[in-house]
Amino acid sequence: MVNVGILGATGMVGQRFIELLADHPEFEITALSASKRSAGKRYEDAATWYLDSKIPENVKDILVVDTDPSEVKGVEIVFSALPADIAAVVEPKFAEKHIVASNASAMRMEPDVPLVIPEVNPEHLDLVEMQQKNRGWDGFVVTNPNCSTIALVMTLKPLYDQFDIKRVYVSTMQAVSGAGYDGVPSMAIIDNLVPFIGEEEDKVETEPPYILGDLEEGVVTPAQFKVSASCHRVAVLDGHTEAVFIEMGDNFEIDYVKKVLRNFKGLPQKLELYSAPKNPVIVREEENRPQPRMDRNEENGMSVVVGRVRKDTVFDDNIKYVLVGHNTIRGAAGASILNAELINEIL
Amino acid sequence: MVNVGILGATGMVGQRFIELLADHPEFEITALSASKRSAGKRYEDAATWYLDSKIPENVKDILVVDTDPSEVKGVEIVFSALPADIAAVVEPKFAEKHIVASNASAMRMEPDVPLVIPEVNPEHLDLVEMQQKNRGWDGFVVTNPNCSTIALVMTLKPLYDQFDIKRVYVSTMQAVSGAGYDGVPSMAIIDNLVPFIGEEEDKVETEPPYILGDLEEGVVTPAQFKVSASCHRVAVLDGHTEAVFIEMGDNFEIDYVKKVLRNFKGLPQKLELYSAPKNPVIVREEENRPQPRMDRNEENGMSVVVGRVRKDTVFDDNIKYVLVGHNTIRGAAGASILNAELINEIL
């Protein structure tokens, strides 16, 4: 068993880390950090547990410590659920000696930090060596993309491998949990939606071509297609829904498109990593699916569910579909954990 | 005062007709029709009033009649809130002697039936003459577009007049009232959304180029641009929100785009029609607007509110924005009434 710590363990994503790691066969939670206010308390006393599941027994009594390498002791890997501004300061300190599997956005676009979805671009982990050399660290940081990006790219990857993607338009309908427990007041979302999420569109536009880019001689050259996003918050607890329009350079048979999506497997499936879904992408045929409440928990929340895959009747060369991905599992804690499982297996 | 009747007066849109016509200076409700089950009852007894406003006093005692020209007596104009299949049968019968201002989809795409938004294509009313000649009717049918189409086209019209629009992508987040009072079960939409609305995408794709098309020698030639839509139902009572991506053929200054939207006025504004909003399109600058609950009632629900008007940072020639329009007012009953006001003024 590898001892692991969770940085920012009391928030929404921190709690998902705990839930997903509670019975993990390779990783054992031995340290939890949070803000100074919580430090020194038993986890059960420090955190208000927000999830439907119960707070795991083996975590209740862990004493929460300050988010500092001198306090988070005896762990090999730290999972980071920190806010971006704190992550920017703290993650490099931890990386001196630890593997940092981060869900924070702070270091995602640094040229020597891998931004990885294990099914999509595991080869970007090669940046680790350069990162350690550049920075003189014994440990390193590996990041996963933004929640909306992950679900989108998991569907783009199999298409990108088979077809010429020219342009992607994506309109998201995102769950309130993405903003943290207190992020969206009920006054803002009952009988309403909010057509804006800070910095989200930039992430959804920037990250996908980078993730699908080629790593050569230590430099990632982004893929040629581009993504334009419009991001919106809706009255859903968990599960981001995205309407995707793709301008293709090729002719295609829609049944073949579905087959390509359905058959998509990546390295985690090959290696049978513990958190890897059997089917990274599930394609449904019902006209009114995917729906966030009905589909977000597919394969423990680690699959992306796609539906309404159709040839655009207006623009012949276009594909349209709708996807749902669980934002705090596949899109956050689960993503970091799968990264760590892959690292644990291959590095 | 012109005596008017409302066909399908007990449903959601029927009730909006009643609400909007209750104090109308030109039209007086003198007849209400509904299904046979309701015929013979006082309106107050036949209908469960769904709106926040009160059922108007002058309507309570009107006896509901069957939806047939022999029963709907003494009126010049009928407003149709009928389902499409019934409208297809009944509206032609009424048109023999009446002006039919219809919100139903049944006859929208008939080549001799005007599909009109008064601010956008009032000249299409010229089809009326041909319609009467073709069909030997003393009356005629004029239709308004689908709710999502109306809000979209009201924003496209001023842009289309100034710029070269090539492609439009629109992703909608539509209110539950659009499906009628019983249309969306609460079990389907609490903590959820439904990424499908029957026949909606086809309407949103087909109608806009037709409405913006040129009428010459009795034939509408659709505008050259095309629209691709993805339509979704969200937990909002009233007010459709649409995320719009436009591929433009021209360079543009985004401030000029906003100015063009803001300054848009049409014939109803010139004629100062009773239900015409002063500003058909309202542009907001806040980063998190428009929101359906906050913006749907602008100018009594007859304006479309646009926000987040921005140059696409990825695709330089693209415009992106979000709009909100009240689906049962501007997108349904109010649209038919404005059509009738225009007809009353100019025909």
Added chain:
Amino acid sequence: MVNVGILGATGMVGQRFIELLADHPEFEITALSASKRSAGKRYEDAATWYLDSKIPENVKDILVVDTDPSEVKGVEIVFSALPADIAAVVEPKFAEKHIVASNASAMRMEPDVPLVIPEVNPEHLDLVEMQQKNRGWDGFVVTNPNCSTIALVMTLKPLYDQFDIKRVYVSTMQAVSGAGYDGVPSMAIIDNLVPFIGEEEDKVETEPPYILGDLEEGVVTPAQFKVSASCHRVAVLDGHTEAVFIEMGDNFEIDYVKKVLRNFKGLPQKLELYSAPKNPVIVREEENRPQPRMDRNEENGMSVVVGRVRKDTVFDDNIKYVLVGHNTIRGAAGASILNAELINEIL
């Protein structure tokens, strides 16, 4: 294994029966009935699956039959999720040869039909013998109470055994699933609540004293206390919440009251029945619990979660608390199944 059938298998409660019986160690689903419209179809084709779980594989291919004893073949027990009016006609027919474990209200108050919560009044099953004699049936009907009643009575039983209960006031906040999938339109409940549920208050008032009554010489004498209810529908998917005020005839220590609730065990716990929760009543100490979304699934939805157990500061002799019970599991399908498990064990 006992072969069982489910009557009314396509509705909300019917689906819960299927979900709960899919992996049952004693009962095997071999027949499913529904309305004529569904008869002859594979279950997967006949039903729109509403639950978050997946439709069980072993049920998908069962051919749905008409709800008639001549069609529902080869089963010993039938579970009834029928509407009351249909149940009134059909359940007696099935009872000629089958054990009918019914969630319907039709026969609950018949003097020779047991109305049973296994933890509370298993001795009422003695009515079965009289029922069979009276009616000349080889089978019999056993019913479970209304969903709101069950959760309430499970908390009243341990108190009733220890204290003198004089009056109970209960105000419910009930989930929309209780009305069936289409029962509550979203237009009725978004930003709203409905302070009325047809016939519900009568059930909640009539059933508890009857269930807690003594069965002597074939007659149930209701308990002496009475219940007054006010029932309301709120925007919650599953889980009924009830605010309970009890006027007591005794002095009491509130800690002892909590202990009595916590320690409550019944015959199903003693017999270790498969669906029996370890703790029929769970008492929480947080000031803001129980909450339906957080607590409805305790012990697979078979426990009732109680919180805010407090001495009334105004009326010294009163107890106040709030409870949550899963309405379609503990309050419906799970209740019938636990009845059947008890019957299977002891009759």
Added chain:
Amino acid sequence: MVNVGILGATGMVGQRFIELLADHPEFEITALSASKRSAGKRYEDAATWYLDSKIPENVKDILVVDTDPSEVKGVEIVFSALPADIAAVVEPKFAEKHIVASNASAMRMEPDVPLVIPEVNPEHLDLVEMQQKNRGWDGFVVTNPNCSTIALVMTLKPLYDQFDIKRVYVSTMQAVSGAGYDGVPSMAIIDNLVPFIGEEEDKVETEPPYILGDLEEGVVTPAQFKVSASCHRVAVLDGHTEAVFIEMGDNFEIDYVKKVLRNFKGLPQKLELYSAPKNPVIVREEENRPQPRMDRNEENGMSVVVGRVRKDTVFDDNIKYVLVGHNTIRGAAGASILNAELINEIL
């Protein structure tokens, strides 16, 4: 016109004060205070406007000042929408020279501070004289009760005048706006309810007998009946719903009870105060009313709507009913304004 100021003008209740006073015939808003963070800014820049209505033109440019008598200049009356802890410190300072019409709970139960609902106990204003004498103030403080209390007491008053009320049980279903804009996270209330509101039950239990008490020789003797409350938060934007059970000492005819409620008029109706509703209590006969979304805005949100008025079928001497009152209008800002109108008229 009387110049008035609003203390705490940027919050939910502060905004309701502004909305309700914008076109007031007697009061003119000339000063607005808020926290130091907002002081010095134009109101439009300091506040995020939360209401569906528009921010009034005549208020946009008012410079927000610090909440201190030395800053809030040139006003005769101040309306207080301050949090209780700040109100406790600040309101006495303002009362040295101003009339303070307060919605805060801080001073409600002080023996020389009137706690007034103008329709119910206007005679309690006689405490003002004593208050001024006791404290040496030129101004004074008058308070209105808690939002849930006001709606409840408005229905109890006419009953109390005609009947012998012995005990009242009330179970509330309260709107999220009562907690302020950020008070209830959407994660807490979607598909959920929260059965607890801090300090609410104590207010609902303590205030009603006090308000209905007799003021004699400077001392209020509470009415003899008592109230026991259980308070819950539900997913409703505005409008508190309360289920009321009353144990009566008398026989009564339920039709007479309704008549008494319907005919209730108080001093504000007699004096035709500007904000006074024509009917303080509206009684509806539909079985499923009142509903918060449908009924909260009756008479500009100043009436309480009562429905399901019924004789308890279980406890013969009991009355049961459900009420809805607008919590931030009748239950907060509107209540303070009506107090000020009454003072302006009679003191």
